[in-house]
Amino acid sequence: MKPYRHILLCLWLAVASTHATVTPDCADSCLLGTSGETPICEIWDSSSQSWSTDAFVTGPGAMHNLARDYTRWLHAWMMPAGGVTSTLFADPALDRVREYGGRRDSAIWTGTYLAAEALHFMATGSPDASRWMRETLGTLHRWWNIPGDPGYLARYAAPADSPQPILNLLPAEDPEVHRNVTYAGSTWHWRGNISRDQYQGVLLGYSLAYTATRSPALRETIRSDVVTFVEQLMSSDRREVALRLDGVTLSSTVRIPYAVFSEAEMPSGRPMLTLQTNPFEASGEGVLFFTPDAAELIRQLPGFGRFSSLPLPTQAIQLGAIFRIALQVTDGVPDYAARRQAIAEHYRQHVGEWLDIAADWENSNDCDQGYFGLNIGFMPLYSWIRLETDPAIKTRLQREVLRDALWAEVADHKNVFFAFIYASQAAAGDASRDLIAANAAQLARFPIAPNLAKGRDLRGIYPESEECPGISAVAVDVDERVPATFVWERHPWKLYDAGTPNLVYPGIDYLMAYWMGRYYGFIADDAPGTCLLWRPK
Template identity: 40%
Template sequence: MRLRVLAPFVVTGIGSSILFGLAAAACSSSDSNLPIANQPVAPAPTPSSSSSTSKPASPEGGDAAEPANPEDECVLDTALCIAKDRSKTCKKTDQGTRWVEDACAAGSGCFQGACAVGACSDECTLGESQGGKTCGLWDVTKGSAAALPDPVASMHDRSRGYLAFMSKGPMVTGGIGSPHYADPPNFTQLDYMGGLGDSAIWTGTYLAAESARLIATGSADARARVRSLVDTIHLFMNVSGEPGILARWTKESSKTYPFPTGDLACGQDTRSHCNVPYDGKNYDYVGGISRDQYQGVMLGYGLAYEALGPADEDKRDVIRRDVVMLVEELMKERTVSVKVTYDGFTVTPTNLTLRFAVLDPREMKDGAISIVIKSADLQGGEMRGFQEFTPDLADLLKQIPLLSWAPPIYRQSSAVMLASFFRVAIAVTDGVPSYKARHDAILNYYYGHTGAGGNVNDWLKVAVKPSTSAACGDSYYANNIMWEPLYNLARLEDSAGYKSRVRDELMKTTLWPEFVNTKNSFFSFIYAAHAPGGDADAASKAATQLAQFPPAPRTHPAVDLRSTPKYQHSATCTDQCIDTDAVDVGDRPAEDFLWQRHPWSLYRDANPGQVEPGVDYLVAYWLGRRHAFLQDDKPGVCLAYQ
């Protein structure tokens, strides 16, 4: 049985009746000059309401972990690793709290903020140079250089290899991309950067990986990367100038590259926005945002907030402002004009009462949002001028003339996204005095909103609904945008009743039976971390599969498993194995993010110049380390300038 997939726009099986209704509405608008009555849903009480173009309130905060009195320099007992063998701790003095640096004793290094015998954490990135020294492996016990990295035998060294490659290719344009090279296998002549239309989700997921590394090790290098990536995501979240509207990727308008950058086409398509002023500069950015891009961003922000401590309150406040801005926009209820088109026929513009959405006036047409449906692609569709996270899409469609009878159109992933976003907002405002009123409003909405759209109780009812399956792995990627937000929801939900519903009813009962045999290490670690008493072998099997992931650079060699007896062929899906099994990670074709692609492919042509960023390995490996499903296979060895 093929896995559930969560359609990007409408779920297959809405029924021809809805499409017939849209077509009828289109014909009505074409054949009659009579106005069509508007049938809006009754407005529900919310913490705030606004017009479609309102801006967020001025940011507050910065006081979540401020020193206790003006004479204090830091928050007492805060501890950081600042090098492989040096720590910095906030201690009490007669003049108030002060940072005190300590050198670790011989045979010790800094690990998780404190000096520890036989342990240390990376202070730099493999191969980097600074002050005439180069970053390489160092043995804390010997107090000297260690053997060269072995990314084949060591999973930790493999992660170091992927991190070292980031600045040479995937992060050259400021956010994660998929570089193509003219000179494989040397990979020195980058001739095209693809994948930038998905940069937001993978840059955010990369932030999550580095945040998990910081939690697991306390590495000074990880902390520096987390701080830098928070700034990158903040730019993506704000460059449009519209509250809650995320850019897929952006760059300064004056910045040029010696190779083409895919997805950005100034003046050639409607989702490329160029020379947009922001923070005293002009930027070009890729718009046309979709739900999936927010999932990496919120996964990264949620983990980064946990990983960063009082010494990084400046970055935690950046996260707080962005997350609260997004969730407060989703809480608003507003009336907007909408144009609906079905197979080229446009319904007379009408008004919708919209919630759980962010608006993008730059992508509206004549001040109206648009919804386009094509009969040839019922799972597709296009929404412009806004991005919604509506658990039941019928809440929107049944407001359209002639569709007031529309049946429920459940979107399980949107239900999880919405709940997860709220939980992150509640977490990042908890205990912050200047955010107390906003924290309470978000919390009250999450648990107690009684208007249209409901609250978390209603959203979780949608999340556990049965969903459709897709033939031969089509749209398998949609499963990733269920599991990424599920990580934050499962770990942050602190109400006993709702925690049980998330972990037991949703994760154990609804989702896991469909993924237990897919050899998806990322999903498996998320499940194992938050489903105690569930599948006892999930984490160990995931670790076995992840160990097969190849070292950097992640290239695209040819794969042909069609003649091997190891995998039984599917009778219905070309060049795939049966769906009760899955291809081992070490045998699979390369992907941009392996865990979002189906695991049954037996054949793929080579693409020698294409290289993938390796975020899939990094996030799975460091989640495994963060939750102790994987052990450090290089204990006492870390990266240091030598």
């Protein structure tokens, strides 16, 4: 064995000892084209024991290389201060940042990227995947803790002395932004007004990273954040709130079930709840609730004791997943035994109610409006089914919620992420090989990196919908869709978009679907025996 290969193998064994995965003979250890102490990161071919001299090709037939290329672009340009964003460049050279975008959604997509790297590591044993998993987890751990309230997550955070393009994500005049907060001896700015969807990507990433790693330190980081969050949800705090009910403002002390709070965002030091009863809508300042039945809150108000049930199926799915993840990360940990018992008992008492509500999930989208809500259901449902240990509950989730409710609505959408969730978690016999093959073929059509926000005009190419004028009657193929940060949460029928010059999306939609496909065996490695290594002088 050549000396440098021996050194790399030793480094790999040191990393692998703290993780649970395959043992590869060749796994990516650096980012394509980057420079280090040795000159450059290049493709090594383990079968020929030589550095590849072939041109680096991505796209159909080279899906593994496309994942490598998207990861390179992501880390070079689209993870300012560790959080995933889109990037608007100053010119077509794409080598100077003008501004970062997606400022309100960085938490969900950073968590999704963590999930992708966890799957990447479990599929290949890549030391590079281990590194990004560790670093991304560190970012999200800070975002859980910088706000200072149990379980309250920041949308994004960055050091106060960050470069100006990063600081522009956190402007002083923005009411969501909190500046000059001390955390771990440093000064930070952070974005609040968190929403439930942001938690879903983070929890998905935490759960898969916990499965991937055997590092006691990383597992404790995950465990501490998740248990703190779940215990806050279980506390059902009684709080004096400022309440705006159907336009009338009043004060009341109520028990707010399944909620997290932010002292920094409470008007006059108390949460503000805004409720509209017909049709039902709810929002809050300084509070975010995950209750699966909004009537639990409304019935506490004078004159509303007989208020009809308002079941919220997506939030029931979210709660089921949250509690199953908490049980996952505390399993077999003596120091958490009592806390785990309390979580397990709460889950046992309420899971039937949550499951009944979840089984009544219906698609409320109107044509092309609200498609992102499907992702808010699919992400936690994947975790809930994957982690559920009770066979009866698992079967109901697979059949009544996944197959008959969510998947039935999207089966012909060419949505690879949803399809791979369904195929990996469906009951035996429900997901066909043809379904997997068709969606793997769609993923192979994904645009090459960088994923530019190019214009699209498909009018006259795809048939227009009669029910929903202006959009396609059938799902557009993946390579022809309007790009996005996460294309799987965007509807697949858009026919026209002007595009945005020099705007680049991060590619986590490809990375998540690709590594999920690899992990579950839906996609074969089309670059076997190759890996990215530092090429010595």
